[in-house]
Amino acid sequence: MPIYNRIDGEWCPSSDEATVTSHDPAAPDTVVGELQQSTVADTERAIASAQSAQTTWANTPGPERGAYLRATAGRLESRSESLAELLSQEEGKTLSEAMGEVQRAIDIFYYYAEKAADLGGTIKASSSEATTLSVRKAPVGVVAAITPWNYPIAIPAWKIAPALAAGNTVVLKPATNTGCIAQALVECLVESGLPEGTINFVTGRGSVVGEVLATDERIDAISFTGSEGVGDVVYQNAAPNQTRVQLEMGGKNPTVVMDDADIEQAAEIVAAGAFGVTGQACTACSRAIVHEDSYDAFVETLTSKAQALTLGPGVDDPDMGPQSSASELEGTLEYIDIGTDEGATLETGGGVPTDDALDAGYFIEPTVFSDVDPEMRIAQEEIFGPVVAVIPVSDFEEAIDVTNGVEQGLAASIVTESLTHANRFVDETEAGVIKVNEKTTGLELHVPFGGMKGSSNELYREQGDAGLEFYTTSKTVYMNY
Structure with a gap:
């Protein structure tokens, strides 16, 4: 045409x-x-x-x-x-x-x-x-x-x-x-x-x-x-x-998961933000910053949700479609190799699907890394694919430090039942879009949208x-x- x-x-x-x-x-x-x-x-x-x-x-x-x-x-x-x-x-x-x-x-x-x-x-x-x-x-x-x-x-x-x-x-x-x-x-x-x-x-x-x-x-x-x-x-x-x-x-958008968060709800919020639109959104969640008391349970639950997603051509309406181009797929696979080389633990995904029906397309498995250090490249650089780095923190103050410890500041969210933590997160986070108990993606059209710092x-x-x-x-x- x-x-x-x-x-x-x-x-x-x-x-x-x-x-x-x-x-x-x-x-x-x-x-x-x-x-x-x-x-x-x-x-x-x-x-x-x-x-x-x-x-x-x-x-x-x-x-x-x-x-x-x-x-x-x-x-x-x-x-x-x-x-x-x-x-x-x-x-x-x-x-x-x-x-x-x-x-x-x-x-x-x-x-x-x-x-x-x-x-x-x-x-x-x-x-x-x-x-x-x-x-x-x-x-x-x-x-x-x-x-x-x-x-x-x-x-x-x-x-x-x-x-x-x-x-x-x-x-x-x-x-x-x-x-x-x-x-x-x-x-x-x-x-x-x-x-x-x-x-x-x-x-x-x-x-x-x-x-x-x-x-x-x-x-x-x-x-x-x-x-x-x-x-x-x-x-x-x-x-x-x-x-x-x-x-x-771009953005390197976090979701903070505090120790009072419901694990199932938190994992659902992160999965929706990380794997929706194949992670190809400037507001996609690429970092889950999780309190150490909830860390293991959260990683297990998020991994299960990633593994349950179906892949296929977008017109068939699966859970997740392909990446948009060969170069985008190659870039995501390169970052997965970088994460592995840096010592992060690959919990699930990390490669292209083995299904013959998907072999020709630019498909990639939804990917979860655990044991991620905040200074690793997969925690610092925008990947623009369905990859989430799960970072442990000991308390709210460390969570804020890790949240703000990147060059970009577009979207950020927190999952918590504490009004104190929610309001402090809004006040102290360096991002243009801040959400409480909600995924990082998704915007209302009648309010301002934009980022801070390099975003x-x-x-x-x-x-x-x-x-x-x-x-x-x-x-x-x-x-x-």
């Missing part, structure tokens, strides 16, 4: 007609779609298209902009089953997980459709009785959205919807290996009647398309989700133009009202009468 760029209101091939294929990670010989390997010229045309359309879109009344977003949500809703199947086939998620992600995209567009009417600004009291003082919201201009493969419809949605609601035009560059589902989202936007040039879509290498988006002075803001290394490059490339940049990157540049948050701040600037108006 050919997937074309969307530039200046038209679906078009790459200017040099080069393409790249997207494959089913459960059956890599199966081609899902053929995408454009776009050039510098293609990307520059997309930016010019967005720039040309920006003033007209900015002058469109907020309620009218919201109507387009509402129509997009409706189009997504009408196609939700086929979109979930496409997402599952292209990224590897189970069908249930894919359906949940598609629903999140629908909900995001409905949410920001209503928010678009509330962006006029505020009235403030002036010190002069003959002056009306107001603060008006204005769009920043042309936005580049650079999105990852692991949530290939939800993350584009939570960047595009607030950007459009605020009056910006957008150039979307998705991850190439999940470009088909991203293009389907853009199709729904186009079918809503969105004016030409308001949304532009360009696929291709980050080293080509991404670099142009990060360095072109016509780009007014860049919203990036991906690895810390690439995010740093985007930030540095954008700095000479003083382009506004929002970075959301984010911390300047702006995504989602909710905070998500609109990045896409707007302000004008303070003194009206004397």
Whole structure:
């Protein structure tokens, strides 16, 4: 299936007609779609298209902009089953997980459709009785959205919807290996009647398309989700133009299990956070920090839960699908070797399944390591696969030290019956998302999302009202009468 760029209101091939294929990670010989390997010229045309359309879109009344977003949500809703199947086939998620992600995209567009009417600004009291003082919201201009493969419809949605609601035009560059589902989202936007040039879509290498988006002075803001290394490059490339940049990157997310926790509940929370979406979430739990009095029972229970999970193609809706690509699988297997070499105990998993039906795909067994030292690489570095390192601690203070003893700070959770420990954990943990008696994954769309330390540049948050701040600037108006 050919997937074309969307530039200046038209679906078009790459200017040099080069393409790249997207494959089913459960059956890599199966081609899902053929995408454009776009050039510098293609990307520059997309930016010019967005720039040309920006003033007209900015002058469109907020309620009218919201109507387009509402129509997009409706189009997504009408196609939700086929979109979930496409997402599952292209990224590897189970069908249930894919359906949940598609629903999140629908909900995001409905949410920001209503928010678009509330962006006029505020009235403030002036010190002069003959002056009306107001603060008006204005769009920043042309936005580049650079999105990852692991949530290939939800993350584009939570960047595009607030950007459009605020009056910006957008150039979307998705991850190439999940470009088909991203293009389907853009199709729904186009079918809503969105004016030409308001949304532009360009696929291709980050080293080509991404670099142009990060360095072109016509780009007014860049919203990036991906690895810390690439995010740093985007930030540095954008700095000479003083382009506004929002970075959301990785995490090394812990769940602390205190000695008063119910072991069954704690193991279920960790398993859901570690093995859901095949561990391929920036908020996935990759460290279980467990009080020594509960440690052995917890390891045994978590190991049993990992062993009970079924693997298979995402479209068959097993408990866990494949990793998204050969490189992701290789990276996870490498970290498993590192953990073994470092002296951690491999309790279960650690390899590819022996089932012949899964042999061709990028499948890996859910993996549990025990006897992990906090300084081991498997306890310090993001793995992005279904691997959890179980670390023993002697008390709450040590648990906090281990929780904060990594370079990233995205999500963290604690399982406890103590209000003191719960509240101290909230106060003392260096993370942008903190949960009590809940898995690290899963987000509400109407509250801020973002990390601390190496997980984010911390300047702006995504989602909710905070998500609109990045896409707007302000004008303070003194009206004397």
